[in-house]
Amino acid sequence: xxxxxxxxxxxxxxxxxxxxxxxxxxxxxxxxxxxxxxxxxxxxxxxxxxxxxxxxxxxxxxxxxxxxxxxxxxxxxxxxxxxxxxxxxxxxxxxxxxxxxxxxxxxxxxxxxxxxxxxxxxxxxxxxxxxxxxxxxxxxxxxxxxxxxxxxxxxxxxxxxxxxxxxxxxxxxxxxxxxxxxxxxxxxxxxxxxxxxxxxxxxxxxxxxxxxxxxxxxxxxxxxxxxxxxxxxxxxxxxxxxxxxxxxxxxxxxxxxxxxxxxxxxxxxxxxxxxxxxxxxxxxxxxxxxxxxxxxxxxxxxxxxxxxxxxxxxxxxxxxxxxxxxxxxxxxxxxxxxxxxxxxxxxxxxxxxxxxxxxxxxxxxx
Amino acid sequence: xxxxxxxxxxxxxxxxxxxxxxxxxxxxxxxxxxxxxxxxxxxxxxxxxxxxxxxxxxxxxxxxxxxxxxxxxxxxxxxxxxxxxxxxxxxxxxxxxxxxxxxxxxxxxxxxxxxxxxxxxxxxxxxxxxxxxxxxxxxxxxxxxxxxxxxxxxxxxxxxxxxxxxxxxxxxxxxxxxxxxxxxxxxxxxxxxxxxxxxxxxxxxxxxxxxxxxxxxxxxxxxxxxxxxxxxxxxxxxxxxxxxxxxxxxxxxxxxxxxxxxxxxxxxxxxxxxxxxxxxxxxxxxxxxxxxxxxxxxxxxxxxxxxxxxxxxxxxxxxxxxxxxxxxxxxxxxxxxxxxxxxxxxxxxxxxxxxxxxxxxxxxxx
Numbered sequence: 001x002x003x004x005x006x007x008x009x010x011x012x013x014x015x016x017x018x019x020x021x022x023x024x025x026x027x028x029x030x031x032x033x034x035x036x037x038x039x040x041x042x043x044x045x046x047x048x049x050x051x052x053x054x055x056x057x058x059x060x061x062x063x064x065x066x067x068x069x070x071x072x073x074x075x076x077x078x079x080x081x082x083x084x085x086x087x088x089x090x091x092x093x094x095x096x097x098x099x100x101x102x103x104x105x106x107x108x109x110x111x112x113x114x115x116x117x118x119x120x121x122x123x124x125x126x127x128x129x130x131x132x133x134x135x136x137x138x139x140x141x142x143x144x145x146x147x148x149x150x151x152x153x154x155x156x157x158x159x160x161x162x163x164x165x166x167x168x169x170x171x172x173x174x175x176x177x178x179x180x181x182x183x184x185x186x187x188x189x190x191x192x193x194x195x196x197x198x199x200x201x202x203x204x205x206x207x208x209x210x211x212x213x214x215x216x217x218x219x220x221x222x223x224x225x226x227x228x229x230x231x232x233x234x235x236x237x238x239x240x241x242x243x244x245x246x247x248x249x250x251x252x253x254x255x256x257x258x259x260x261x262x263x264x265x266x267x268x269x270x271x272x273x274x275x276x277x278x279x280x281x282x283x284x285x286x287x288x289x290x291x292x293x294x295x296x297x298x299x300x301x302x303x304x305x306x307x308x309x310x311x312x313x314x315x316x317x318x319x320x321x322x323x324x325x326x327x328x329x330x331x332x333x334x335x336x337x338x339x340x341x342x343x344x345x346x347x348x349x350x351x352x353x354x355x356x357x358x359x360x361x362x363x364x365x366x
Numbered sequence: 367x368x369x370x371x372x373x374x375x376x377x378x379x380x381x382x383x384x385x386x387x388x389x390x391x392x393x394x395x396x397x398x399x400x401x402x403x404x405x406x407x408x409x410x411x412x413x414x415x416x417x418x419x420x421x422x423x424x425x426x427x428x429x430x431x432x433x434x435x436x437x438x439x440x441x442x443x444x445x446x447x448x449x450x451x452x453x454x455x456x457x458x459x460x461x462x463x464x465x466x467x468x469x470x471x472x473x474x475x476x477x478x479x480x481x482x483x484x485x486x487x488x489x490x491x492x493x494x495x496x497x498x499x500x501x502x503x504x505x506x507x508x509x510x511x512x513x514x515x516x517x518x519x520x521x522x523x524x525x526x527x528x529x530x531x532x533x534x535x536x537x538x539x540x541x542x543x544x545x546x547x548x549x550x551x552x553x554x555x556x557x558x559x560x561x562x563x564x565x566x567x568x569x570x571x572x573x574x575x576x577x578x579x580x581x582x583x584x585x586x587x588x589x590x591x592x593x594x595x596x597x598x599x600x601x602x603x604x605x606x607x608x609x610x611x612x613x614x615x616x617x618x619x620x621x622x623x624x625x626x627x628x629x630x631x632x633x634x635x636x637x638x639x640x641x642x643x644x645x646x647x648x649x650x651x652x653x654x655x656x657x658x659x660x661x662x663x664x665x666x667x668x669x670x671x672x673x674x675x676x677x678x679x680x681x682x683x684x685x686x687x688x689x690x691x692x693x694x695x696x697x698x699x700x701x702x703x704x705x706x707x708x709x710x711x712x713x714x715x716x717x718x719x720x721x722x723x724x725x726x727x728x729x730x731x732x
Binding site: 003004006008010011012013014018019022023026029031032033034035067068069070071073074099100103104105187189194195196197198219220221222223224225226240241242243244245246247325327 | 369370372374376377378379380384385388389392395397398399400401433434435436437439440465466469470471553555560561562563564585586587588589590591592606607608609610611612613691693
């Protein structure tokens with residue numbers, strides 16, 4: 001059986017060195033070490049340090065390990081909002097961020113834009129009592145990526161509001177200035193090419209202060225994964241519960257290797273590989289980019305729409321037969337779209353092979 | 367560097383086949399498969415099925431995958447208690463279960479017994495409004511294991527109350543009748559000898575009904591990991607968020623192997639190995655079992671007290687020098703106790719080697 005290449009948007013292709021690091025972890029008995037000892041503290045310090053370098057995080061931001069991007073939605077809202085949060089919704093995942101707030105009993109202010117578009121910050125009017133703005137930098141369900149200048153505009157427009165940014169399927173490719181946001185989070189099975197089961201939540205002092213204030217007013221922040229609890233442990237490179245130790249070890253190793261390459265080079269390669277795929281989509285008469293506005297097209301999760309949904313199954317089967325796995329569309333777009341990951345684990349050669357296959361599927365009918 | 371044997375109470379020694387299954391998982395590209403596809407559903411079905419057999423669970427109980435035993439405390443209380451829970455506290459972990467309830471804003475009724483003892487159900491009086499009884503079957507901090515007959519007594523005494531039992535450091539060794547309890551949970555880095563980062567939460571219909579009732583009264587159950595949300599996905603062998611796919615795969619493999627051996631044989635071996643260690647402790651003039659009452663002594667996490675805490679460091683160093691890692695005492699007992707795991711991953715030969723070393727540390731001074 002030949003190996004598949006996973007262009008799926010997460011879980012996705014493993015970063016080239018993960019299997020080797022996993023073997024090494026077992027050789028070093030990492031899965032058996034105590035989460036309350038020096039060896040674990042060193043793993044945490046190593047992983048957090050390399051993430052800090054890779055994502056260009058200021059020292060004042062806390063790097064916290066949780067279990068998934070989905071958990072991040074819950075913890076941020078539970079800790080940083082007392083009454084009302086504002087959600088910029090342009091797809092299924094930004095919508096779930098808003099639904100999470102509603103499930104937690106919060107009021108939500110939803111600013112919605114059709115799938116495939118980005119929110120225009122010029123039209124943003126926020127009620128006075130929204131304590132947090134939830135923005136999805138890269139909407140995995142549609143392939144829309146918010147332009148960097150918009151994040152700066154939102155920051156400038158709402159300086160006192162907590163700005164929480166979902167970078168689940170974008171990290172480590174983040175083009176915006178991290179200092180413009182108060183909170184960001186991702187899971188490792190996407191851009192980091194790691195096995196699922198670990199999330200990273202990054203917050204600044206403003207988020208912590210808000211949580212402490214909420215707690216002091218007698219409201220619950222949840223329990224073991226409240227921000228004060230996570231941060232108290234993080235200060236000594238520990239976690240409140242036994243974490244995914246192996247996941248943190250692997251993340252540290254991969255982040256270290258990414259730093260050897262350098263984030264600028266990773267961004268450059270990501271842009272080049274994205275250009276190859278978007279060009280292929282343009283060259284295919286049966287496909288078009290789902291996101292019309294070029295400035296909003298994601299570099300990391302590329303979504304193409306089929307002119308004729310009847311061809312969807314044939315295209316998926318055709319790629320599968322060549323050991324290439326891409327994601328279907330999400331939700332209502334399931335049989336109309338294909339979604340292609342462009343994460344650091346996927347090489348230029350692999351993206352070119354996919355691009356060639358897409359073009360060869362059905363010759364341009366002029 | 368010689369390999370250590372981890373007699374630590376969790377994370378602990380890996381089950382003998384875990385490294386092999388991990389290699390196989392990478393060969394089969396398990397870390398890259400989608401959590402929304404048939405391959406993952408088959409993993410879930412396989413793992414849940416083997417857990418069902420191993421733990422002798424009725425078909426009507428739901429097997430849910432979460433992230434840790436700590437998370438289980440939060441989710442159970444968040445979903446199954448509206449106002450008040452009752453906690454049987456006899457050590458640090460049963461206490462944290464109660465503290466979790468308080469952090470979630472619930473009232474708690476605490477029935478406390480000194481460390482090293484078990485709650486006597488004969489003395490249990492419960493106020494009418496406690497909706498859930500939280501019992502820690504095996505208190506990892508002290509090495510006290512609740513006698514099976516007590517669980518039956520509590521069940522008979524409080525038939526309408528939800529009985530939630532923490533079996534974190536006991537599973538798969540569970541001697542009680544699972545049908546006597548409504549909810550049980552554990553994490554995989556203890557008795558299953560797996561890498562940390564996965565928890566298993568098992569609930570019956572009574573827990574689900576209670577959660578639905580709480581939700582209908584307008585109260586929040588949390589978000590993605592509420593019981594209705596977990597169970598809705600579990601019905602089709604999926605999870606609400608991307609789970610620790612690799613952890614579920616490994617758990618299924620190890621549970622399958624444990625079933626080949628059979629739970630009766632695992633219990634028998636556990637009892638035999640426990641007898642070896644308790645005998646060694648009796649044979650050591652410098653040690654005594656911390657739990658006085660024999661019927662309350664844990665079979666899976668054995669705690670010994672040093673007559674002279676000044677010898678603690680020397681004992682730990684002496685065992686370390688022979689590549690044997692045991693846990694220190696917990697909390698206030700840190701330098702007075704050693705805690706020894708007796709999980710299925712540890713062979714009779716390994717337990718005998720530890721027993722011999724304990725006896726040889728300091729000859730009996732008669």
